[in-house]
Amino acid sequence: MSQVQVTSLEEVNKAAPVGPVKRPVSLWRNRDYMLLWSGQMVSAVGTRVSMLAFPLFVLAITHSPAQAGLIGALRGLPYALFILPAGALIDRWNRKLGMILCDIGRALALGSIPVALFLGHLTIVQLYIVSLVEGTLFTFFGLAETACLPQVVSKEQLPTAAAQGMVIDSVSGLIGPSLGGVLYSLGRAIPFLTDAISYGASVLSLFFIKAQFQEERDPAPLHLWADIKEGLTWLWHQPLIRFLALLTGGMVAPVVGYSLILIVIAQSQHASAFTIGVIFACGGVGSILGAILVTPLQKRFSFGQLMIGSTWIWALTWLLFAIAPNPLILGIVTAVSFIIVPIYMSVQFGYRLALIPDHLQGRVNSVFRLIAFGSEPIGLAVTGILLQVMGPVPTVLVLFVPQFILSIAATFNKRLRNAKPIEELE
Numbered sequence: 156m157s158q159v160q161v162t163s164l165e166e167v168n169k170a171a172p173v174g175p176v177k178r179p180v181s182l183w184r185n186r187d188y189m190l191l192w193s194g195q196m197v198s199a200v201g202t203r204v205s206m207l208a209f210p211l212f213v214l215a216i217t218h219s220p221a222q223a224g225l226i227g228a229l230r231g232l233p234y235a236l237f238i239l240p241a242g243a244l245i246d247r248w249n250r251k252l253g254m255i256l257c258d259i260g261r262a263l264a265l266g267s268i269p270v271a272l273f274l275g276h277l278t279i280v281q282l283y284i285v286s287l288v289e290g291t292l293f294t295f296f297g298l299a300e301t302a303c304l305p306q307v308v309s310k311e312q313l314p315t316a317a318a319q320g321m322v323i324d325s326v327s328g329l330i331g332p333s334l335g336g337v338l339y340s341l342g343r344a345i346p347f348l349t350d351a352i353s354y355g356a357s358v359l360s361l362f363f364i365k366a367q368f369q370e371e372r373d374p375a376p377l378h379l380w381a382d383i384k385e386g387l388t389w390l391w392h393q394p395l396i397r398f399l400a401l402l403t404g405g406m407v408a409p410v411v412g413y414s415l416i417l418i419v420i421a422q423s424q425h426a427s428a429f430t431i432g433v434i435f436a437c438g439g440v441g442s443i444l445g446a447i448l449v450t451p452l453q454k455r456f457s458f459g460q461l462m463i464g465s466t467w468i469w470a471l472t473w474l475l476f477a478i479a480p481n482p483l484i485l486g487i488v489t490a491v492s493f494i495i496v497p498i499y500m501s502v503q504f505g506y507r508l509a510l511i512p513d514h515l516q517g518r519v520n521s522v523f524r525l526i527a528f529g530s531e532p533i534g535l536a537v538t539g540i541l542l543q544v545m546g547p548v549p550t551v552l553v554l555f556v557p558q559f560i561l562s563i564a565a566t567f568n569k570r571l572r573n574a575k576p577i578e579e580l581e
Contacts, residue, residue: 182316187307187366192319194360195300198258199323201353203331205265208339208346209286215343217279229283230290235529241295242521243382246514250299250368255361257296262354264288269344269351298524302516303368305508311578314505318449321497325442370513386518389511395570396510396523399462399503403527405561406469406499409554411531412538416476417489419547426482437486441493448494449501458506459572465499466565470558477551509580 182188209230210223217223245253264285271277308316338345390396414435421431452461472492479485511519541550565571 187364190360194357198353198357199327200331201350203327204335204346205350207332207335229286233291238521242517245298245517250303254299257292258354258357262351266351268347272344310509314501315450317501317504318446322446325439329439400523400526408530408534411534434486437490438493441490445494445497458574461502466562468495470562477548
């Protein structure tokens, strides 16, 4: 009997330090992650298809660019209005069920367009409502997807998983618009039906995921504003995460209008519409390459080194837009500048997910996103004004200044330089 116990203890001791179960060799062997990733890839392509079809359809039936712009604004409005309460609710709700219901809602909303078109009862008001519903459910779904990721993959693989999320954005950005144009030319209802089906594919993938999307919840009753305040307070008392939110917002706002700058520069170089499309596609290629580089870079450099280095590269590659002499070089510059985006975004995204407690994921990430991306409308407005007043090259130079200042701030931030490795975070 004692010999059996000794043998068992020896086996336990030998097995204890290995622990490879929580550190899979590859995300591609993680069944739950692959279901989540593939479902969102299909859904993202469908979303890009309908995003192109919406303004085309509205212009066709109203001949009003203002109406087309309003459709896009309505889709983005819920993000600003609801993201903080959405974060609090996501931390209370069953995240998986919430994601499923959001995608069912989006499928029904998009599917209502071809049905109404077939019956001859489609109105502009319905298109407004669909856009508003789509934007609202996207806000809730996106926060739930972010919050559930630490439950699906191991802590040290979070940046890699975040990079694969950037691949979804890049690939859908390449495929979706061109596919949307083809489908729209075949029939106005087809892009919306395609998007509805893509949400159905997402729902199906979520149904088969076995992992729990959250830890056990506190049964205490919901106090919405108190819960939101708890998320705000947690982030405020975390100087590193607070700095990352401000750094990200300060780096994103000056470049959010890059597409407008690219178009103006390319047109001044007599580029055709097709050539401009190719230039934008180069950005997708660079983004995919950057996503591939995240894992090997993480093995070679610390979190602080990657963040500081990527901030400087982000800023310095921005300057290249000012000196690109022709469309060919402009396309190369676009690809090069986009390589750093998934590296920066994935590394900080994975680090903060590993640091934020599970019961606060929704709330803290909603605050982080509001700080980091809430200034995008201001950035777009400023970019447009600068282009109108100064032209593209001076605009690039002016918008480089805040990026340069923030790169210096990142370099001298002690908490960022000395941040613990992600594996050591508790």
